[in-house]
Amino acid sequence: MNTAYLDCFSGVSGDMLLGALLDAGVPESSLRESLAALPLHGYALLVNRRVVHGFAATQVTVEETHHEHHDHHHHAHRNLAEITALLGHASLPPSIRDRAIAVFTRLAEAEAGVHGTTVEQIHFHEVGAVDAIVDIVGTVAGLEYLRIDQLICSPLPMTGGWVHCAHGEIPLPSPAVCRLLAGVPVYGENLREELVTPTGAALVRELARGFGPMPPMQLERTGYGAGSRQRADGRPNLLRLMLGRSLAVEEAQEVEVIETHLDDWNPEFWPHVSQRLMGAGALDVCLIPIQMKKGRPGFLLRVIAEPTDRQAVTTLLFKETSAIGLRLRREQRITLPREIITVTTPWGPVTAKKITTPDGVMVTPEFEACRAVADAHQVPLQSVYAAIRCIFPASQS
Numbered sequence: 001m002n003t004a005y006l007d008c009f010s011g012v013s014g015d016m017l018l019g020a021l022l023d024a025g026v027p028e029s030s031l032r033e034s035l036a037a038l039p040l041h042g043y044a045l046l047v048n049r050r051v052v053h054g055f056a057a058t059q060v061t062v063e064e065t066h067h068e069h070h071d072h073h074h075h076a077h078r079n080l081a082e083i084t085a086l087l088g089h090a091s092l093p094p095s096i097r098d099r100a101i102a103v104f105t106r107l108a109e110a111e112a113g114v115h116g117t118t119v120e121q122i123h124f125h126e127v128g129a130v131d132a133i134v135d136i137v138g139t140v141a142g143l144e145y146l147r148i149d150q151l152i153c154s155p156l157p158m159t160g161g162w163v164h165c166a167h168g169e170i171p172l173p174s175p176a177v178c179r180l181l182a183g184v185p186v187y188g189e190n191l192r193e194e195l196v197t198p199t200g201a202a203l204v205r206e207l208a209r210g211f212g213p214m215p216p217m218q219l220e221r222t223g224y225g226a227g228s229r230q231r232a233d234g235r236p237n238l239l240r241l242m243l244g245r246s247l248a249v250e251e252a253q254e255v256e257v258i259e260t261h262l263d264d265w266n267p268e269f270w271p272h273v274s275q276r277l278m279g280a281g282a283l284d285v286c287l288i289p290i291q292m293k294k295g296r297p298g299f300l301l302r303v304i305a306e307p308t309d310r311q312a313v314t315t316l317l318f319k320e321t322s323a324i325g326l327r328l329r330r331e332q333r334i335t336l337p338r339e340i341i342t343v344t345t346p347w348g349p350v351t352a353k354k355i356t357t358p359d360g361v362m363v364t365p366e367f368e369a370c371r372a373v374a375d376a377h378q379v380p381l382q383s384v385y386a387a388i389r390c391i392f393p394a395s396q397s
Helices: 014-023 028-036 066-075 080-088 094-115 130-145 175-180 198-207 267-279 307-320 367-377 381-391
Strands: 002-007 043-052 055-064 150-153 156-158 162-165 168-171 186-188 217-226 238-246 254-262 282-291 297-305 327-332 338-345 348-357 360-365
Touching (some): 014 198, 014 217, 043 130, 080 094, 094 130, 094 198, 130 198, 267 282, 338 360, 348 381, 360 381
Parallel strands (some): 055 217
Antiparallel strands (some): 002 238, 254 327, 338 348
């Protein structure tokens, strides 16, 4: 499956998305061909290569040409019906046309909610202008050209301050962005400038299948889209698009981390407790020596489990240890695809773990299976390991 990961460390806008797509492999000629299908005139598409903080990137700018300025007011106040009609008359493939309309519809719903009106009555102002139409249609066409099956987006940075628009000065993040990103992971950024635009928010909200960390994938290429302004904090104003092939992973990618500090517990019980925790659904357990208050030696007991097994694990910890309190948190994880295979050795079949990495396939012996063979045949454990590694080198491409 072709996967694209949008790394929005400096936010997202329509022009940055276009730039990242071109930088990642969409030919400029293909983009211009898609835009030429629109019954839209009076603009120039400028594509430039830039170096931003040492990173080669592509910047896209849409400029309205001088002879169309008399019609600028009309262009800046299209409503959803007018945009839908414009796209309906365009000689675009239905898949591009329909997804572009879906982006505008989502944007219209957000704007209508902000202004307390209906989707039919809302006028997009700047969002209905030529540059927004070009950004949205071009982004949808670019993703289709790259044959992207799924787009995953990182959490988005939310800034403060004010921005000027057709309604005057509005606070950041803009009300439309707040509505568009409801239910999406975001985080605060201590800046007084706009990083996530309504067009950018509408695009990722409609086109992204999910939001979070980069999914397991075999990375193939990366593109950078440059923003039109410099960030006030000096960091690069870039959008990174990472393309590759997804790797199928069956394990849960969100886990529960459960911890407690123990300073009055007998660590001789640990082998018994760890075995019971694994039996209760724990994915991994560990016991770490620590120095606690007043110089007391103690232990950090940590359990990683699927969220559905939290109750069973916490109940067992209270029963089997001296813990009187537990800390719980959800974390994201990335795991490589793996499967259990059978390897034929001079002493018979032994199970091992086959792991698919970005550099190829790696096979690692299973300790318990190797120990059983070593005990049964009275051979050194390291000889069993060596036999498996002889059959399967460190990695196979």
